[in-house]
Amino acid sequence: MFNNVGTGDRIIRLILASALAYFGLLIYSGSALGIGLTIAGAVLAISALAGSCMLYGLLGINTRKPQQN
Template identity: 60%
Template sequence: MKTNVGSIDRLIRLLLALVLFYLGLFLYSGSTLGIGLVVAGGVLLVTALIGFCGLYRLLGIHTNQISEQL
């Protein structure tokens, strides 16, 4: 699995995950919306940590700066 998420994209995903966790756990806790926000934050957190996004792969998007040579 090659990384396809760049460092700026990873930072944005991490910050957005923290915001979604806060909203889901504190402001909308116990509701369906809160659970959805926590799940979305979890997905963003995982993709930020591992540097791979499956949706980016399907769409052919690469935000990392490393040029891939085959």
């Protein structure tokens, strides 16, 4: 997989993922909104941990600096 998510972008994604998971699992638990928020948080967390975003790939966006591993 091609890494196209930079360090700053990954940190922001992890913060948003944890907020969405919090709202989905604790605040809106058991509702359709809660399930949607939890899934959105999981997708953000996976893309942050993997360092790759499919939407960025489709749009040709790359926030990763060339020297980052």
